[in-house]
Amino acid sequence: DTGVSQNPRHKITKRGQNVTFRCDPISEHNRLYWYRQTLGQGPEFLTYFQNEAQLEKSRLLSDRFSAERPKGSFSTLEIQRTEQGDSAMYLCASSSYQTDTQYFGPGTRLTVL
C-alpha cells in the first residue's frame, strides 16, 4: 500500500522566487488537502480538492498561492514571489469520501532566504 508522497522533501529558495510542490495521494482517495505547519504549531488548513474541484480555500491562501489538481490525481501547490514568512512545512493529506480520516505525506520543508 503506497502512502501519500510529496516532492521535493526540502526546498531552499531566495526571496522573490517562485516554487512549486507536488503531492501524490493514496491512489483510491478522491480528496486531497494542503496544510501549512510552522515551527511549534499544529498544521493549518490551506485548501482542499474533491477530485479535480477545489472546494475550499483558507484566508491564509493569499493571491500568491495557487493549487491545482488537473486530473483529480496528483496536486501541485505554487507560491509566487516567495517571502520569508512563507518558510514552513507544507503538508499534503488525502482521504476517501467514506471517512473523515486523513493520511499525511512526509511534507515539503520550504526555507526562504
Place this chain on the structure above:
Amino acid sequence: TQLLEQSPQFLSIQEGENLTVYCNSSSVFSSLQWYRQEPGEGPVLLVTVVTGGEVKKLKRLTFQFGDARKDSSLHITAAQPGDTGLYLCAGGAYNTDKLIFGTGTRLQVFP
C-alpha cells in the same frame, strides 16, 4: 472560529511512567483524530474516534472521545523512549472537510 487546545504543551517523563494528554474545545466535532509527528516528518495517524463516549485502545495507548464530542484524551501507560514525539489532536467539523488541529503536546520520554 473553532479551536482545539491541548495540554500540557510539553511533557518530560521517565520511562515507565504514565501520562495523559488532553484536547479541549468549546465546539462539537464529527470526529477526532490523534496523530504523532516526528521532527521533519508528516503526522502519522494513531486513531480516529467518531462516537461520543467512545474509547479505543492501541497497545499501551488509550483514546477517549468526550460524551459531548467536544474533548478527547490520550493516555499512555508505561511510556517508552519510542513514544517520544509531537502528539496532535485534530477535529473534523460538520460543515467542512478540513481538520482543525490542536496546538500539540511535545512528549519526551527518557530511558
